[in-house]
Amino acid sequence: MNKSAIQKFAVWARTTLMEQVAQRAYQYGIIKDGYGDANAVTVNGKALSTQEQGQRRELVREIQSKGYDQVIEEVAYTWFNRFIALRYMEVNNYLPSHIRVFSNAQGEFDPEILKEALHMDLPGLDQSQVAEHIEKNETEALYRYLLLTQCNALNEGLPKMFEKMGGYTELLFPNNILRPDSVLGHMVSDIPEEDWTDQVQIIGWLYQYYNTQLKAETFDLLKKNVKITKERIPSATQLFTPDWIVRYMVENSLGRLVIDNLNYDIWAESEKAKIDLLKAKWNYYVEEAEQDPDVDTELRIFSHNKYARGDKLPFVDTTFFDPCMGSGHVLVYAFDVFMDIYTSQGWNPRDAAQRIVEKNLYGLDIDKRAAQLAYFAVMMKARQYDRRFLTRGIQPNLYSPGSYADGQEYGSLLVVDELEPKPEAPEEFTLFDADYEDQLNSWNFRRLLSQEYDVVVTNPPYMAVSNGNAALNKYIKKNYPDSKGDLFAAFIERCWKYSSQYLAMITQHSWMFLSSFEKLRTKLLLSTDIVNMAHLGARAFEEIGGEVVQTTSFVLRMGYHEGYRGTYCRLVEPTTQQGKEDMFLGGESRHIAVQTNFFKIPGSPIAYWISRTLLSIFSENKNVGQLSQPRQGSTLGDNASFLRFWFEIREKGTKWFNCMKGGEYRRWYGNILYVLDWENNGAHIKSTGRATIRSENMLFREGITWSNITSGKSSFRYMPEGFFFESTGSVCFIDQELLNYLLGFLNSPITDKINYIINPTLHLQSGDIAKIPLIISNDKLSDISYSVSENITFSRIDWDSNETSWDFKRHPLV
Template sequence: KDGENTAALDQVSGRPLTPTEKSQRSQLIARINEKGFDNVMEEAAYTWFNRFTALRYMEVNGYLPTRIKVFSNESDEFKPEILSQALDVEIEGLDKSYIVDLIDAQDNETLYKYLLIAQCNALNKGLPELFEQIGGWTELLFPRNLLREDSVIARMVKDIPQQDWQDQVQIIGWLYQYYNSEPKDKVFANLKKNIKISKDDIPAATQLFTPDWIVRYMVENSLGRLWAEGHGKIDSADWKYYLEEAQQEESVKAELEKLRAEYAQIKPEQIKFLDPCMGSGHILVYAFDLLMSIYTQQGWSERDAAVSIITKNLYGLDIDRRAYQLAYFSLMMKARQYNRRLLSLSAEGACTPNLANFQDIGRFSTDMLTGEIAQLAGQFENCDTYGSLIDVQEIQGLDEAIDEFHGVIGFNAQQLERMMQLYKILSQRYDVVCTNPPYMGGS
């Protein structure tokens, strides 16, 4: 943190830097100058923790395209198959001669780093929101000593029973809450010292993993009720927390009959379900399960239903990019459970979840914007503080303005695309809105 952060250095601690390392180091210093040392180190630490958690989940459930485990072996011991079978790994871009050189030199640390980064980059096509292309400064901060018996991945294998990872994608949310526990404690300790909660601290202060029974209670009595009132309760569904309709007055009964007649016309693919504060996606994942039982009752195959649920039924928002990434991963893994081709469909752009977060827009300036684009951007000022509380207004002529927009100083086309995704989710109507809203206390 207080070292000689000069981009022009040729060596560090007496070791000469390669041209690639020099470039990566320059990027790292530029990022530190922009965001601050602590923020960049936290970003790097979390990015790798996130990727390792996802890789462990995928290897246990057999979802890695290579079918070669990255942390364990067939006996689920901390003996990475990807290392012992390095010459058999088929990942695009691997240099087999370089692998042979590393094996001959018995440089397992460098070989393991090379293989893990290649595996993460290969997953970018099917899961682009979680496995962003690795290069530059994040590669420079790849964790060291991962093959030690007390490393973070060794503990993921040895300390968490394998069955806890099997088809329980909510483990992603549990680990995120664990990861957030220290920042959360720090935020509330600062409050006692009269240090206010900043917008950057809101996610750590407010995000809690909603317990399973509460999620089931909410979803069964909202989405489940909507379907049951029009089509009857699904016999095969395990709705432990569903409440039967209470005795009602005649006038209420008449209104309910109208609703039931309306709901009887709805098809599974027409239902829109929103969680506006989705966190790591626990509510959306259970809604997926319930929707799957609805679809299959209506004669859909599980494979086709999985894609339809992801692309047509479920919508989610969060203020925090990290939570968004986890919700995205959780939903994709839930769908992969039913459709083996899901990652390939995602790579082709045929299966993308309707999820978004408010941090992805980044900082922007409205100074150079005019007309409809300026009206749109004006509605999203401070969106990384207010999140889904924003009330968006319809803008006439917006589609035409977007077609003609190519970016200006302080606001680019990618920011506009992300803003439009948020605008779409915030502006449409839903059959069910179900959430556990974030809160910090009564005062």
């Protein structure tokens, strides 16, 4: 798949479509600054038809409700979605007419539908109107009419993708669409046809790339302290999950559910060969780790009780849910796995496709655009197995909030305690049918929120809650206090509640280690088994570079079994998406860890790679926090006003005082560059109201300091008396007799290994230092302290030999 071409087209298409939609609005007297008379019958001297008058009034009402920019955005993406859906259907010969709407048989931008207009059987097509356009040589108008009619005809089979035309969306249909440089022309010519052939995931890539500029705009606004609105959350957080990770999650949750039924004697012995064939097909399925006999027995009893249902085969009514379905990538592969299971049991693929859509798959998304595409992707999957599927009136359980205000704000995080009765359908269809459809959609959205599911699999949004709007921030703090730091963490907790049997997700890996997620971690460790994990680290998504976004994908089984052993695939070393996949498939770097051992480490991090020796160090020694006082530094709120380099001032002591502020990797001594305005005990800083002064009673005392942000190994330094310490240069205070010994221990290789267990992120906080177990060797304490003292002296001489040191006199070699 040529993703470069797909991205280039999608980004360009968004800009072009928005310009063209705005131009159409302008032709009807509607601009960003106003729209004149909402009931106008003429615009710029042109008389409007009755239909155009109604469409224009509807457009004005939408602008009054949502704003001009939002309406233009929505119309542009509506046409984009329809165009790419039609293109996918024509390439795969899924259009009922089997006549191409954009290209000819050779794949060129030369719409076959124009040549067949007089002979094609298309519902709603008025041949007299076709003949009139042909007679007047109105090729552009004819093509517009044919496309609109084709979209209307598809409404019967795909109503959520091709909504009934006639409203303002039709009014704003772009001009000049037959030109080779039009959106349609570039869509046909720029993206190879083979990329559309039986590859419904192209829809997801187009959706992600279409949002590229909107995503960049959103983060630019965030840098200006403009919070992310509910309308922008989808574009800011949507990320197409790599295909192999989707396969890993689905095979090890949905696939494992079926295999559980076999392993614990629910299926007959004759089924084992079929299951072996399924496992051979599922390349990303990870066999469960060998368990101790007691645990294995407990698992057999547990699974037998949970899955033994004599009234039905286990897969027939298995419910699979993606609460953040995006463009449907996870659901589409779940469809494939369900199909594997059904056909292995002798089901006809046509019947299986109907059952999967009606009874097995469920999905929600806060973004209507994404929900439309997910809906389309699942329907195309069913069409792949049943050529008449679109005529059967079957619709999937996939929804967006519609006009449901709370759903728009909180999405699948919304808690629905009790579902109200289903809205009653009107006895007769009226002009207000759309209102009923919207009510029904909102009710279905809440219905899915109110249910439990056998299997839940998703890639949730990653966004610090503090970056969201006030309403979202407040709701999450109230309803998800153990996971309130980030949306992905709140979704872990919500999905844990949704799931009755298996949960699989890909999230940022910080929940595994950070103290802010300790309660969430504990909750999961005491209520689920971590069956397996693919710890991905940085660069799991080829679209995201750098070390900031580090991820993990994991599979949880509901129910806790003490002593359970999970399989952990450590994939943090490869620096490419492909490299991680290759390492996973090669079975490299796999660890078996007893889940209960995590509780032996302070904070219970998911440190699956820890050796028995290191584990014993944690259990047999006091930690640094019990023997010292690690303290976070102060936040000034306005560094530019109160911090200076020492060489920017004349003298220290009355107004300006030494300030420790982290710095580059350096051990033992140094990084002494800054001074702070602390005149009158910091009266000026405190008066601003923006500063947070921490541990004021410990300021200017001797201690050990380090940089809070690290890019690799940590480094610790001696800090003499007389220093203020800022937030990026935290300090650990300890009795004089242990100060040098502790400094030596912190700078030893063992501490780097321990730090990585406690918190393998870029930030080393005072709370992390407090958890480090301190091995005190009394017989070596004196020798080690003396050696550290020498190291401090040598490092100080080295530091003072540079002109950046306050105590520089001259270089020793001069």
